[in-house]
Amino acid sequence: AQSVAQPEDQVNVAEGNPLTVKCTYSVSGNPYLFWYVQYPNRGLQFLLKYITGDNLVKGSYGFEAEFNKSQTSFHLKKPSALVSDSALYFCAVRDPRVGANNLFFGTGTRLTVIP
């Protein structure tokens, strides 16, 4: 079975400081991993994905994430947070061995960047 855990419901960070939003996953094989961001009353916007290759993935708006197989983690990072980064962030996983390619999402982490 596939699952994703986002251990922190809320993350607060000061503007200009680095931010990390944590994600751990559970799949039987090699995972495909995704990060999305959701602003109030909006749909999800794609940030980045890991399929294969370099463990460090760079995405939109200066975000990056590092795939760590031994720790089964895919934490989202940004070197310098902006107030406009305040939103709800979702990690998602797909097991490529499963026929249907739907995504399994975590419960989300609310990021607040404090001016």
Place this chain on the structure above:
Amino acid sequence: EAEVAQSPRYKITEKSQAVAFWCDPISGHATLYWYRQILGQGPELLVQFQDESVVDDSQLPKDRFSAERLKGVDSTLKIQPAELGDSAMYLCASSLDGANTDTQYFGPGTRLTVL
């Protein structure tokens, strides 16, 4: 930039009434998904189409929910009759060809409130 379109954005209805949501995917995207997102949770897949065919509807409550994509382009999700527990955000997403490396792009969602 091409986007997934959804309407209406907001819908308020009374229980036992029928509601319908519409989705127009990104042009050229063969795969269309409907997700339900309950407040405080991540999205959960309801149904996945490949062109006009249903690929996965295992999580769709078929006694009251139906979905169609007759010409393999836009899609309609219907609930009849609506129940209080159906209050949620209904998200539509599309991807290019359903490959498991595909990125899913989400629309703005329809927020349903059942009174």
